[in-house]
Amino acid sequence: MNEAISFPGDTPISIPTGQALLQGLLSLPARLSALVVLTHAGENPEARDDALAVVLQHAGIGTLTLDLLTHAEERFADIHHNVSLLARRLLDTLTLIKQRMLLGELPTLPIGLCAAGDCSPVALRVAALRDHDIFAIVCRGGLIDLAGMLYLRSLSAPLLVLVGEDDERVTASNRRALHQLSCHHELKLLPPVSPDPAAALGAVARETALWFVQHRPTLA
Template sequence: MTGAFAFPGQTPIAIAAGQGSLQGLLTLPARLCALVVLTHAGPAPAARDDALAVVLKHAGIGTLTLDLLTPAEERFADLQHNVSLLARRLLDGLALLKQRMLLGELPPLPIGLSAAGDCSPVVLRVAALRDHDIYALVCRGGLIDLAGALYLRSLAAPLLVLVDENDERSTTSNRRALRQLACPHELQTLPAAADSPTSAATFERVARATARWFIDRLPAANPATATVTPAAG
């Protein structure tokens, strides 16, 4: 990870992985009380993550947008479906965040996870493995059962699953998977968009539903103590 953080502001992040490095962007608002990691595997869904980051920023929630594939790996489509590989990399990213918190370079913030599509089962598995560190998560689309039955049953963090109203396969599969959970959970269907499913208006609707889940469920850190001490070099 990089040295000094821009606080408030944005800091590019690089995490060693295999033959390359994972690329991310840490965004810290001036009034910081929590952190949400926005994961993807492959080309960044900039419009979706940007819309969510803006809404979270107004609530005092920082974001780490993290690509779980190196630039060289993004041409291999099969890696986007490798839940075990992507989960290990997200765990590495979380370990570095926690290390920075222990060193005082980041405040001890509650963490949430957000993902869509192929990364949905990844964040669920990681949240189950790091149940003391992850306080809430949101999955949009994807098939959460691919995380594995053991992880579904052991998940403790509150989970929101968002599915498109016309995506019957994801809705049916995810409803079946949710029956295995003991943690608080909710499935919300998103109304079919009159405009494009990738339009700014659609992203804003998803961002507001996602942000509301985190705002309601992430324990608020004390904004007065949520300061960053930049690292040397």
């Protein structure tokens, strides 16, 4: 992550982690009060992440949209579920972000994590490990118990879990996992898939942005 950062503006970035080189897009609005890392693992979430990033940026929150897999790794199903590997990569990313902040190359900002599907337990585990650095988390779908019981019980950042109301298995599993948490948390059910995908994406984006805005620390 040695690229010159455009502020305000968009900066394509690459992040070395282990043997992999991850790709992401850093987007910073002119009015900036926090940074949220939007993680995915190999799938194509462009419409979802684009809609979410726009809403967050209108709320004064910068975004780093990050793929935790390389293109070569996407065809291997097992790696999508490798929480330990993906968590190490996200931890490396946070370390680099903090370094850029300390060097003055990025504004010093509170950091949030947002993930969906297979990346939900990854974000939760990382937040538990970096509890002083993460101000809030949003997970959409996925099984958060895969983060591990130790991490569930030690999480301190406020957590919002969004689940489709027609996904009874995931809802039940996540409700059980939330009983292990001592931090502030909520589970919200999303309506079934809308015939208007843009409206559905907008609803998720608004819920997500509201959570981060509500829990965003006041900058000195």
